[in-house]
Amino acid sequence: MGNAFSPGLKVLAATTLRRERRLPIAGDVLVGMGAHVAAEHVVMRTELPGPADMMNVISMLGILPGELPHYMVKKEGARVEKGELIAESKGMFGLFKTRVESTMTGTLEAISPVTGQVTLRGLPVPVEVTAYVDGVVIERVEKESVTIETTGTFIQGIFGIGGEAIGTIVLATQAAHEELKPEHLTAAHAGCIVVGGSFASFATVQQARALGIRALIVGGLDDADLKRMLGYELGVAITGHETLGISLIITEGFGTIPMAGKTFDLLRACAGMKASVNGRTQIRAGVMRPEIIVPRPATHAVDERTTRLLLELGTRVRAIREPYFGRLGAVSALPVEPVELPTESMARVVAITFDDGTTATMPRANVEVIAIL
Amino acid sequence: MTPTPELNVILATDCGSTTTKAILIEQRDGHYRLAARGEAPTTVEAPAEDVTCGVVNAMQEIEDLTGRRFVENEHLLVPRQPDGSGADAYVSTSSAGGGLQMMVAGVVLQMTAESAARAALGAGAIVMDTLATNDRRRVFERIERIRNLRPDMILLSGGTDGGTVRHVVSLAEIIAAADPKPRFGSDYRLPVVYAGNIEARTAIQATLGGKSALQIVDNIRPTLECENLKPARDAIHDLFLEHVMAHAPGYKKLMTWTSAPIMPTPGAVGDIMQLIARRESIQVVGVDIGGATTDVFSVFRTEAATPASAQVFNRTVSANLGMSYSISNVVAEATIPNIMRWIPFDVDERLLRNGIRNKMIRPTTIPQQRESLMIEQAICREALRLAFVQHKNMAVGLKGVQQQRTIGDAFSQATSGATLVNMLTLDMLVGSGGVLSHAPRRQQAALMMIDGFAPEGVTQLAVDSIFMMPHLGVLAQINERAAIEVFEADCLIHLGAVVAPVGTAPYGTPCLTLTLRGETHTFATGEMRVLPLYDGETAEVTLRPTRHFDLGAGKGKPLTKTVRGGVVGLIIDTRGRPLQLPEKPAVRIAALQQWNRALQVYPE
Numbered sequence: 001m002g003n004a005f006s007p008g009l010k011v012l013a014a015t016t017l018r019r020e021r022r023l024p025i026a027g028d029v030l031v032g033m034g035a036h037v038a039a040e041h042v043v044m045r046t047e048l049p050g051p052a053d054m055m056n057v058i059s060m061l062g063i064l065p066g067e068l069p070h071y072m073v074k075k076e077g078a079r080v081e082k083g084e085l086i087a088e089s090k091g092m093f094g095l096f097k098t099r100v101e102s103t104m105t106g107t108l109e110a111i112s113p114v115t116g117q118v119t120l121r122g123l124p125v126p127v128e129v130t131a132y133v134d135g136v137v138i139e140r141v142e143k144e145s146v147t148i149e150t151t152g153t154f155i156q157g158i159f160g161i162g163g164e165a166i167g168t169i170v171l172a173t174q175a176a177h178e179e180l181k182p183e184h185l186t187a188a189h190a191g192c193i194v195v196g197g198s199f200a201s202f203a204t205v206q207q208a209r210a211l212g213i214r215a216l217i218v219g220g221l222d223d224a225d226l227k228r229m230l231g232y233e234l235g236v237a238i239t240g241h242e243t244l245g246i247s248l249i250i251t252e253g254f255g256t257i258p259m260a261g262k263t264f265d266l267l268r269a270c271a272g273m274k275a276s277v278n279g280r281t282q283i284r285a286g287v288m289r290p291e292i293i294v295p296r297p298a299t300h301a302v303d304e305r306t307t308r309l310l311l312e313l314g315t316r317v318r319a320i321r322e323p324y325f326g327r328l329g330a331v332s333a334l335p336v337e338p339v340e341l342p343t344e345s346m347a348r349v350v351a352i353t354f355d356d357g358t359t360a361t362m363p364r365a366n367v368e369v370i371a372i373l
Numbered sequence: 374m375t376p377t378p379e380l381n382v383i384l385a386t387d388c389g390s391t392t393t394k395a396i397l398i399e400q401r402d403g404h405y406r407l408a409a410r411g412e413a414p415t416t417v418e419a420p421a422e423d424v425t426c427g428v429v430n431a432m433q434e435i436e437d438l439t440g441r442r443f444v445e446n447e448h449l450l451v452p453r454q455p456d457g458s459g460a461d462a463y464v465s466t467s468s469a470g471g472g473l474q475m476m477v478a479g480v481v482l483q484m485t486a487e488s489a490a491r492a493a494l495g496a497g498a499i500v501m502d503t504l505a506t507n508d509r510r511r512v513f514e515r516i517e518r519i520r521n522l523r524p525d526m527i528l529l530s531g532g533t534d535g536g537t538v539r540h541v542v543s544l545a546e547i548i549a550a551a552d553p554k555p556r557f558g559s560d561y562r563l564p565v566v567y568a569g570n571i572e573a574r575t576a577i578q579a580t581l582g583g584k585s586a587l588q589i590v591d592n593i594r595p596t597l598e599c600e601n602l603k604p605a606r607d608a609i610h611d612l613f614l615e616h617v618m619a620h621a622p623g624y625k626k627l628m629t630w631t632s633a634p635i636m637p638t639p640g641a642v643g644d645i646m647q648l649i650a651r652r653e654s655i656q657v658v659g660v661d662i663g664g665a666t667t668d669v670f671s672v673f674r675t676e677a678a679t680p681a682s683a684q685v686f687n688r689t690v691s692a693n694l695g696m697s698y699s700i701s702n703v704v705a706e707a708t709i710p711n712i713m714r715w716i717p718f719d720v721d722e723r724l725l726r727n728g729i730r731n732k733m734i735r736p737t738t739i740p741q742q743r744e745s746l747m748i749e750q751a752i753c754r755e756a757l758r759l760a761f762v763q764h765k766n767m768a769v770g771l772k773g774v775q776q777q778r779t780i781g782d783a784f785s786q787a788t789s790g791a792t793l794v795n796m797l798t799l800d801m802l803v804g805s806g807g808v809l810s811h812a813p814r815r816q817q818a819a820l821m822m823i824d825g826f827a828p829e830g831v832t833q834l835a836v837d838s839i840f841m842m843p844h845l846g847v848l849a850q851i852n853e854r855a856a857i858e859v860f861e862a863d864c865l866i867h868l869g870a871v872v873a874p875v876g877t878a879p880y881g882t883p884c885l886t887l888t889l890r891g892e893t894h895t896f897a898t899g900e901m902r903v904l905p906l907y908d909g910e911t912a913e914v915t916l917r918p919t920r921h922f923d924l925g926a927g928k929g930k931p932l933t934k935t936v937r938g939g940v941v942g943l944i945i946d947t948r949g950r951p952l953q954l955p956e957k958p959a960v961r962i963a964a965l966q967q968w969n970r971a972l973q974v975y976p977e
Binding site for chain 1 (some may be wrong): 512513518538539540542543546547549551552572577580693697698699701702704706723724725727728729730731733734735736737738739740741742743744745746763811813814950976
């Protein structure tokens, strides 16, 4: 017998967790240490450099690059409005001048006597960062970041699309094995985070978008439906930037798969509460999974960072590969010696007793620890 | 670097994106051999955020296996201690953190920009995008592209010496306008290598000097007929160490441990491929198919090469073709019908698509059932095929060091881009990466490579036993003999040779007569068979193709060749080239099953 580290997902009823909020470039931090913030509060603000454009002024004026500075009406660093004159030719007797007007409002950044190009920089783009979760500011790095700490329920999904969303949790199906259908969704769900059971079809997601639902949480999804939603075949699992107007989180995998009972029950217990969810997923080194955070007071909260995903006797696991895909159970044995699989590969295995009492042996790589507390 | 003959105990690691692989090499009885191997998760990410933790953990596995001490107080014991613990040298490669990601720019897409891409790829980089004045994008689109991609480094080329200044400075202005920030940290400036027109240097310095860590090197294309990649490649390597590596977590410490500079993993694999091709005087294609990326390497002789034995090395990386993280991208690029054509049983498309997605979101899972294995190996065939298509498109025209060409050649290179890859003259195809190295049967690796690369004529097949080519590539920097001895004794597993006539004819019609050790065998079109020729054996084969087929001597012309055996044997593939499978699903499945049985690819 032994134990091993294994990939896994966290389903924690009461935990303490922290979320660092970071500015893309240096800016202003608007909250102080110890401040209580709501998820929607703007905690930092900055301005990104505006978009750039380059104008081939010499070809417009019919001059050589070296002559350009003499024809410029505006100098480097000058503020310009869209349509404002920036350069003009001498014309004939002061008449018939060719005028070059700015293509954008912003700053004239550079005049190149080598290429004859003029670089324009648009107005800075304001960026605001919200707190994302209700909580307390426990760390503040001037001009860069804040860290918000909260207690509450924390559930990781396996895959998601769409970014951050905040809303009230509503259950739209009665059971974890029930498919979420369009008729389950109503106008009362607008602005909410809706929890379904085993599956959501393309039609269901479209209905949710039409109703203004902020996020859907279900067990599974079809790959073909994902392609229809996105309008393209997702190549690499790096998501979160989609602009569908809705975030979607699946907790189990692709296909019709009942949501794990504990996950469904925990979400049921959170019904009516405010939640912060993020569909962002990155499956690379430094994996990021989508998440559901429900801030609420907790007297015995465990620290999310110290929750270990250890595979040992009795550990609750999910099979994540055929032929047992999606089935849940507990570890009943961890043989040390590698075992030959039906493929003829040798692999270290784990024996699982499923919830229905049956048992099976599978590669350790094919189980996922569910950290439930 | 001067070889150090007294090296008897050598440690080497490859710090990959997910796993750090360590090997121990020892010299015994005058020969270097692999002594032990260990691995541990790479620790570039939180919570450790220090690559050396993964190195130490992998070394501790070697300690467990050998019962010897190589680590003390979280440090490697180098050099060897009086009590015999530790090693004489330590070397490492790295692709952690996504490897070296570059953008390249040149005035003309097919000329200087293509040369720049070859220089970056040869240095071990992933080329994220290529900018050129004729890339059909508007200026603001190019600026946005640079800002969004956030490369680790940019290589700017353009103009022959004394040629256009304005166009290359215009590209520099675009880079300056984008003002890109590097991926790791905002406290250092983006490295830019300028390898263009010598007369534009002052203007380039004025444009980019204040906004980037600019390094100016010799022109990559000093004249139209001449390509000079080495100075740019060297500068990329230096900047990689100085800027990118030094800012990745823990690398400053790792760099103080190594006996030679850390190399990008693909750069090291490329070096060992070139070394072997040079020593054996053979033409080689190699592939390393990983979870996220697939690298293809080729070493070919060209008629233009001087001297005649000189060889041209090319490397390409297909950044999003791989067997775990990138598996869905293989499907997106290959399309489902092309995956399904290699699966030897009926499969429901919905289940197939969802199954592949489930592998994408849980990339560390392994096939437990035979059918799952067959599906993964079908996807591998397409990943290899697509990566090889990309390689053939990039490995064209000019060679990597100074080469004299006529003006006519230069223009034909720009327009035709004829590939240097000649499958009929290829001597050896080498496979590496988990799906090939760890296939349960070597026949599976052989067939995946045959289907993915479609070798022509007579080609030797081999696989890297446990993925140690990166280690040996970097080891060659300090001890070439050690690298070669371990490569030959422990790294390469010879699978055998494949005979594949080029041409097409209806299945069942005569294709080939083969004589091996006095026995004559006939083959109809559409067959796959294996003849016994074991590892260590060599034999002369006489091949007589029918008039529709060519084995290198011309259509219908006989050919006699000496072939080397391997753990699979001598494989005869008369399915024809280009490779075409039966269109009707039932016929195709029956054919796949028959070929699999003939080669004993899967258990019955």
